[in-house]
Amino acid sequence: MNMHHNSRIASTTHSSLIHRARAALxxxxxxxxxxxxxxxxxxxxxxxxxxxxxxxxxxxxVSGDSIPDALGGIIEQALNTSV
Structure with a gap:
């Protein structure tokens, strides 16, 4: 009986530790x-x-003059390139 009683105390203590650790986390x-x-x-x-x-x-x-002029120049150059 003493051994059974000790295991029950250990189980209760273990359960209490797990509960406290879970609450702390x-x-x-x-x-x-x-x-x-x-x-x-x-x-x-x-x-x-x-x-x-x-x-x-x-x-x-983009709304400035330099970007549309540059894009227009690139497109014009691409269209005028001979293959």
Whole structure:
């Protein structure tokens, strides 16, 4: 009976340790996730601003006279090339 009693205590202690470890890990992951929750919003905002700035620069370059003239020259040269 003593051996059975000791194994039951060991089983209860083992179960308690697993429960406490699981609770500690759950709290740890919740803390980590809580700190990182706003990062995706900030990264999204910075990415949106960068994309808008890149679009503005690209529009300025393409709407200028130099790009259409250069593309026209390349196309004209390609059409006038003899095979």
């Amino acid at each position: 759950t709290r740890r992951f919740a803390t980590i996730a809580g700190r990182d929750a706003g990062m995706s919003t900030v990264e999204y905002a910075v990415g949106t601003i960068a994309a808008a700035a890149f679009g503005a620069v690209l529009y300025t370059v």
